[in-house]
Amino acid sequence: MSEYSIKCPACGQGNLKVRSMLYPIPFFNELVMFMIDCPACHFSENDVFSAEERRPSRWTIRVDNSSLLNTRVVRSGSGTIRLPDFGIDIEPGPAAESYISNVEGVLLRARPVIESAVNFADDERQRKKGRKILSMIDKAMKGEIPFTLIIEDPAGVSGIIPDDMRLVKYEELSTEEASQLKGAPLWVDELRSDYIERKG
C-alpha cells in the first residue's frame, strides 16, 4: 500500500490522501485500487484503474454451478453490470460502487438497488415485479438458479476472472459500442496519469 497527496478534484483545495494498493490479478498486469478522502469538502471515492492502457471490453459468464459464485469480479467506476435473466442493468453513476469482489458480491450489491426501486415504485404491478426479482436473486445467491453476468467497460478495467478462463467469454468492444456506455468521471483519468507519472 502506498500513500501520497494530490489536489482534490472536487474542490481544488484540500490535500487529498490517495491510498493505492496493487492487486495481483491474472489477465490484468497491474490493477490499482485507490481510496481518496478530502478533508476540506469531504469528497470521498474509491475506484480501481489499470496502470496500462486497456481496450473497451465485455466479459460474460454463465453461472450454472454454485462454485462459480466465488469467481473473482472487478468492477471499476466505468463498469456497467448486466444481469439479463433478472432484467437488471447497473450503470456507472455517482452512487455506483467500484470493488474487487466475487459474483456473489455483485448480487449482494445489486439487491439494495432493487429493494429501493421496489420501495419507490408507483404501482403495485412494479412492486410485484421487483419482489419477484429479489426472490430470484436470493435463489441465485444460493446457487439454486443459473444466470448470466455481463460486465462492460469502456476503459477495459472491469473483469470477470475465474480460475479456469475457459468459463468466461472476453470480447473487445467496438468504438461505437464503447461510446454507448457510461464512463468514469474525468478525474479518474487525471488520477491515473498522475499515478503513472509518479511510477516513472
Ligand SMILES: [Zn+2]
Ligand atoms: Zn475537496
